[in-house]
Amino acid sequence: MIAYYPLRSCNTFNNFLGVRALALLLGFAIFGAGIVRAEDSGKSGRIAVRAGKVITMDKDDVVVNNAVILIKDGKIVRVGEASKVKIPQGYRVIDALDRWVVPGLIDCHNHTAGSLMDLNDMVYLTNPGLRTLETVMPESENIKQGRAGGVTSVLLIPGSGTNMSGFGTVTKMGGDTVDDMVMRSPGSLKIAQAGNPEWYWFGVGRSYMNYNTRQTLLKAKAYHESWEAFESGDSAVEPDYNPIFAGFRGLFSREFPVSVHTQIYQVLMTTVDMLTKKLKLRTVLDHCTFDAFKLAPLVTKTDAYTVNGPRQFWFDRSQRKMNGNAARWWQGGVHKLGINTDAPVIPQEELPYQAAMACWYGWLPYPALRGLTRIPSEALMVDKRIGSIEVGKDADLGIWTGDPIDPRSSCELTIIDGRIVYDADVRRRF
Amino acid sequence: MTAMKRIMWCGVIAFMLNGSAVSASPPAKLALQGGRIIPVVGEDIAVGTILIENGKIAAIGKDVEIPYDAMVVDVSGQVLFPGMVDVHSSRGLDIRNEPLPVTPFLDVYDAFDPSKLYFEDALRDGVTSIHVIVANNCVIGGLSRVVHPIGITPDEMTQDVHTSLKLSIAPKRRSDRMVQMATLRETFLELSDYLEDLAETKYEESLEDKDEKIDVGPDEAIERGRKLIRSDDYDDKHANLVKLTRGKLGAFVYCETGGDVSRAIKLAKDNGFFDRMTFVLGAACYKAAAEIKASKRPVVLGPELIYRERNAITGEMTETFVPEVFADARIKFSLLPNPNGSLGERYLNYQAARCVRNGVTRKKALSSITINPAKALGMKDRIGSLEVGKIANIVVFSGDPLDFNSWVDQVYVNGIRAYSRETDVRLNRLFGDETSETQSEDDKDKIDEEVPAKDAVEKAKSAAPVGDKIDAETKGTDESKQGS
Structure with missing residues (x-):
C-alpha cells in the first residue's frame, strides 16, 4: 500500500481534495492509466519518497535503510537516512516504508519502444x-507494460535480420513526444554478427558476412578519419558530407557503443576479435548464449560489456550438464555483466524475471540487480544520468514490494524523470 | 555407431580450453625415450629417443644423449610417428561453401570455429596439421590457412597463413561445366580489364603533377601505368587474384573427372598459377593419370578411394582402387579422410592401411598422410616427418600406425603435450568401464562435497578458470547419476 499525503494544513480543503481524488480514481478505473499524469506532480513537481530500503547501486554499492529520497525538477536532490533528511515544505510525500526502492531498470536490447513493423529492412545485408529514431512510438501499450515492470529506460534497436540493421536509440519509457523520450540518438550501432542474417537471400555464410560487415565499417572509419584530419588541420580538404556514414563518427570516437547480436562460440569470438580488438569499438555483447561463455578469458582482456539473455541456460549435451549462462560468465571473471530481454521476445516487464532465472541457474542476486541497472547504464554510456539513485541523476525509480529479483515481488510504483508513470494502486497491470 | 557419432557431435568440451592452457609454456627440453621411431623420411629406428628443444626436434636416434635438464617421457613399447596432416578440410567452417560462386576476397579466418568437435577429434586421431579450406562446391573460393588443433582462437591455432585459393573445375551445384568454365574465364578476363583500367588511371594520375601533357596512346599509357601500380592499389575484390596470377598464392584445384584435369592445366597455365597448383582429385580422375604425371603437380586424392563404373549394356561393375593406379604410375599423392564413411575412413591411418591392403607399398602409404601433404602445402621443411629441425608434432601410438588396433596414446604439438588418452574425458565416457573404475574412488569425495549451485558459484568466483571447473563438476554429476 502506498498512500499520498498532500502537505496542506486546511482540513476542509483536504476533505475537498479527498472527494476529488475519489472521483478521479473512478475515472481511472474507467479510462485507464493514461490519466495518471493528470494527477501526478508534473515536471516541476517535488516528491519525497520515504522508503524502507533504498538500493542506490552507486559505485560503493550503498544500501540505505529507512531512507528519504527528495526529487525536484525530475532529478534526485537528496538521498539519506530518514533521521538525517528533513522533508521540506511543498514536497508531496510517497510513503513506502515497507518497500524497496531501486533504480529504474534498463534494458539494453529492446525492440518495443518503437513500432514493431519497422524492425528490419531486408534489402541489403548492411544498412x-x-x-x-524514426520508429520511436511514445505511450504505446508495450511501453506502459514495461513501466509496470519497473523498466524506465531502454535501448531501442533494430532487428537482427541483417548484419547491420541501423542505429539504435536510448529512450526513456515515459514522455508524450519523441523528444521527451529520447535520451540519445544514435544510442548504438546494431550489428548482428551472425545467426539470423544467415537466412538472408538464399543463404550466406560467415566468411562472407564478416567480410561484408568489416568492409562497411572500414568505409565508415575512413570517412570518420578524413573528417578528423580536416578538423585537426592535418588536411586542408573538407570531405564531402555523407549522410550514410555521418552517424558513425560518434561510434569511432567512442561516444556511443556498438551493440552486437552475438551468441555462439565462433560468433562471439569474431565479434571480440573484429569489433572490440581490431576496430577498437566500445562493444556491448548482447545475448552471449549457448557455449559462448567459454570465451570468458578472451572477453575479460577487453573493455566489452556482456549483456546476457534472453536464453538463460544452455544444456551441454557432450557433458550432459545444464549451464547457467550468466553464472558461467561470472565464474569466468566477466563482471561487467548485465541481462536483457530482447523484448518482445521476452515481454519487457519480465526483465527482472530473466535475472531471477540467471540466479536460479547459479548467479548471485545482487550482481543480477546491478546487471539490470548500473551495468546497462554503463554499457550504454549513459551512467551519468541513469542507472543508480544518486544526487544529480534523473529521478527514475521503481518502488517494489521486495527484491525485484525475487519473482514474488511486484513493482507498485514507477517514476520517470520525477513523474509517476505507473501506480499499481490506480491501475494494476499484473 | 550413429548414436556414438551423435554424442560426439553434440557439443564442445572443456578439452579445447585445457588444450590452450598447455599451449602457454612448453617445457624447454623434452625427451621421448625408448620408443620405436617411424620418421617416414629415413629409416625406422627399432628403439630410439627423440629430443625436443623449444618445440623443435633437436635430436633423433638410437643413442641420443639426454641433457640433465630435459624432462623424460618413457615411451618404451610405443611407436613415435609424425603428426598426420589433413591436407584439405572444410570441417572447421560454419558452412563448407558460400552460396556466392566467385569469392577470392574471402578468408576462412572469418568462418573458422575453434570450438568445433572436429578439432578435438583431430587430436584424438593423431592429426596435428589441418589445411582449412573451403569445399569443392564453388567456382573460386577464398583464402585458406594451416592450423594445429589447439587454441581458443584462429590466431592461436594458425600454423601458417598458407593462403591458397580454392578453384573448382567441376561445376558448382545447380550449375554445369559450360557455365563453370565460362565463369572462370570471365573472372580472369575481368581481372585483366580491371588491371588495364587501373594502369591507365595510374598513368593519368602521374601526369597531373606535370605541366606538359604527353599523349602516348592508350596501349603505351597502360604499359607505363602498370609500372606505377603499387601492391596496395588493388581493391580487395581483385587483390588475391592478382597474387594468384603472379604465383604468390597457392591454388587447390578440384577436378571431378579425367576431362577436368586438362581443363585445370590449361586454366592454370593461361593465368600464371600452374607452378603453384595442387590437384584435388575425384576418384574418376585416375583416367588422366598420365597427364597428371606429366604435369608434376602435387596430387590430393579422395576421400573416395574406389571408383566404380557400370557397363551400361552388360551391367558389369568395374572397381578401381585409385591410389594403386597412382602408385603404379609413380605419382606421389596425399590421402584425405572421409568424414561420411561408414567404416574407418574418417581416420587418415585407416585410409593409408587400405592402400597397403590394395598393394601400395607401406612407405608410400605412410608418406601419403604425412610428408606428401606437407609438400603440397609448401611446408615440407617444417612438418610431415620426424627429422632434426622440424616442428615437434609427434604422435605416440600404442602400436603400429597402420594397425587398426593401435590407439593414439599421446599427441605433441609444437613440443607441447596436447593430448593424452588417459585424460580424454570423452573417450573415457565411451569406453569408460576399466578407466572410470579406478577414478571413481576419488570422485566419490567430490559428490559428498557437492553443494547447491549458488554456493558453488561463490566458491568458483575465487578459484578455478572456467575449463577446470567444468571438468570437476561434470565428474561429480556423472557419478551421482550412476549412483542413483
Missing part, C-alpha cells in the same frame, strides 16, 4: 544509413 549503415538507418536509425530507429
Whole structure:
C-alpha cells in the first residue's frame, strides 16, 4: 500500500481534495492509466519518497535503510537516512516504508519502444544509413507494460535480420513526444554478427558476412578519419558530407557503443576479435548464449560489456550438464555483466524475471540487480544520468514490494524523470 | 555407431580450453625415450629417443644423449610417428561453401570455429596439421590457412597463413561445366580489364603533377601505368587474384573427372598459377593419370578411394582402387579422410592401411598422410616427418600406425603435450568401464562435497578458470547419476 499525503494544513480543503481524488480514481478505473499524469506532480513537481530500503547501486554499492529520497525538477536532490533528511515544505510525500526502492531498470536490447513493423529492412545485408529514431512510438501499450515492470529506460534497436540493421536509440519509457523520450540518438550501432542474417537471400555464410560487415565499417572509419584530419588541420580538404556514414563518427570516437547480436562460440569470438580488438569499438555483447561463455578469458582482456539473455541456460549435451549462462560468465571473471530481454521476445516487464532465472541457474542476486541497472547504464554510456539513485541523476525509480529479483515481488510504483508513470494502486497491470 | 557419432557431435568440451592452457609454456627440453621411431623420411629406428628443444626436434636416434635438464617421457613399447596432416578440410567452417560462386576476397579466418568437435577429434586421431579450406562446391573460393588443433582462437591455432585459393573445375551445384568454365574465364578476363583500367588511371594520375601533357596512346599509357601500380592499389575484390596470377598464392584445384584435369592445366597455365597448383582429385580422375604425371603437380586424392563404373549394356561393375593406379604410375599423392564413411575412413591411418591392403607399398602409404601433404602445402621443411629441425608434432601410438588396433596414446604439438588418452574425458565416457573404475574412488569425495549451485558459484568466483571447473563438476554429476 502506498498512500499520498498532500502537505496542506486546511482540513476542509483536504476533505475537498479527498472527494476529488475519489472521483478521479473512478475515472481511472474507467479510462485507464493514461490519466495518471493528470494527477501526478508534473515536471516541476517535488516528491519525497520515504522508503524502507533504498538500493542506490552507486559505485560503493550503498544500501540505505529507512531512507528519504527528495526529487525536484525530475532529478534526485537528496538521498539519506530518514533521521538525517528533513522533508521540506511543498514536497508531496510517497510513503513506502515497507518497500524497496531501486533504480529504474534498463534494458539494453529492446525492440518495443518503437513500432514493431519497422524492425528490419531486408534489402541489403548492411544498412549503415538507418536509425530507429524514426520508429520511436511514445505511450504505446508495450511501453506502459514495461513501466509496470519497473523498466524506465531502454535501448531501442533494430532487428537482427541483417548484419547491420541501423542505429539504435536510448529512450526513456515515459514522455508524450519523441523528444521527451529520447535520451540519445544514435544510442548504438546494431550489428548482428551472425545467426539470423544467415537466412538472408538464399543463404550466406560467415566468411562472407564478416567480410561484408568489416568492409562497411572500414568505409565508415575512413570517412570518420578524413573528417578528423580536416578538423585537426592535418588536411586542408573538407570531405564531402555523407549522410550514410555521418552517424558513425560518434561510434569511432567512442561516444556511443556498438551493440552486437552475438551468441555462439565462433560468433562471439569474431565479434571480440573484429569489433572490440581490431576496430577498437566500445562493444556491448548482447545475448552471449549457448557455449559462448567459454570465451570468458578472451572477453575479460577487453573493455566489452556482456549483456546476457534472453536464453538463460544452455544444456551441454557432450557433458550432459545444464549451464547457467550468466553464472558461467561470472565464474569466468566477466563482471561487467548485465541481462536483457530482447523484448518482445521476452515481454519487457519480465526483465527482472530473466535475472531471477540467471540466479536460479547459479548467479548471485545482487550482481543480477546491478546487471539490470548500473551495468546497462554503463554499457550504454549513459551512467551519468541513469542507472543508480544518486544526487544529480534523473529521478527514475521503481518502488517494489521486495527484491525485484525475487519473482514474488511486484513493482507498485514507477517514476520517470520525477513523474509517476505507473501506480499499481490506480491501475494494476499484473 | 550413429548414436556414438551423435554424442560426439553434440557439443564442445572443456578439452579445447585445457588444450590452450598447455599451449602457454612448453617445457624447454623434452625427451621421448625408448620408443620405436617411424620418421617416414629415413629409416625406422627399432628403439630410439627423440629430443625436443623449444618445440623443435633437436635430436633423433638410437643413442641420443639426454641433457640433465630435459624432462623424460618413457615411451618404451610405443611407436613415435609424425603428426598426420589433413591436407584439405572444410570441417572447421560454419558452412563448407558460400552460396556466392566467385569469392577470392574471402578468408576462412572469418568462418573458422575453434570450438568445433572436429578439432578435438583431430587430436584424438593423431592429426596435428589441418589445411582449412573451403569445399569443392564453388567456382573460386577464398583464402585458406594451416592450423594445429589447439587454441581458443584462429590466431592461436594458425600454423601458417598458407593462403591458397580454392578453384573448382567441376561445376558448382545447380550449375554445369559450360557455365563453370565460362565463369572462370570471365573472372580472369575481368581481372585483366580491371588491371588495364587501373594502369591507365595510374598513368593519368602521374601526369597531373606535370605541366606538359604527353599523349602516348592508350596501349603505351597502360604499359607505363602498370609500372606505377603499387601492391596496395588493388581493391580487395581483385587483390588475391592478382597474387594468384603472379604465383604468390597457392591454388587447390578440384577436378571431378579425367576431362577436368586438362581443363585445370590449361586454366592454370593461361593465368600464371600452374607452378603453384595442387590437384584435388575425384576418384574418376585416375583416367588422366598420365597427364597428371606429366604435369608434376602435387596430387590430393579422395576421400573416395574406389571408383566404380557400370557397363551400361552388360551391367558389369568395374572397381578401381585409385591410389594403386597412382602408385603404379609413380605419382606421389596425399590421402584425405572421409568424414561420411561408414567404416574407418574418417581416420587418415585407416585410409593409408587400405592402400597397403590394395598393394601400395607401406612407405608410400605412410608418406601419403604425412610428408606428401606437407609438400603440397609448401611446408615440407617444417612438418610431415620426424627429422632434426622440424616442428615437434609427434604422435605416440600404442602400436603400429597402420594397425587398426593401435590407439593414439599421446599427441605433441609444437613440443607441447596436447593430448593424452588417459585424460580424454570423452573417450573415457565411451569406453569408460576399466578407466572410470579406478577414478571413481576419488570422485566419490567430490559428490559428498557437492553443494547447491549458488554456493558453488561463490566458491568458483575465487578459484578455478572456467575449463577446470567444468571438468570437476561434470565428474561429480556423472557419478551421482550412476549412483542413483
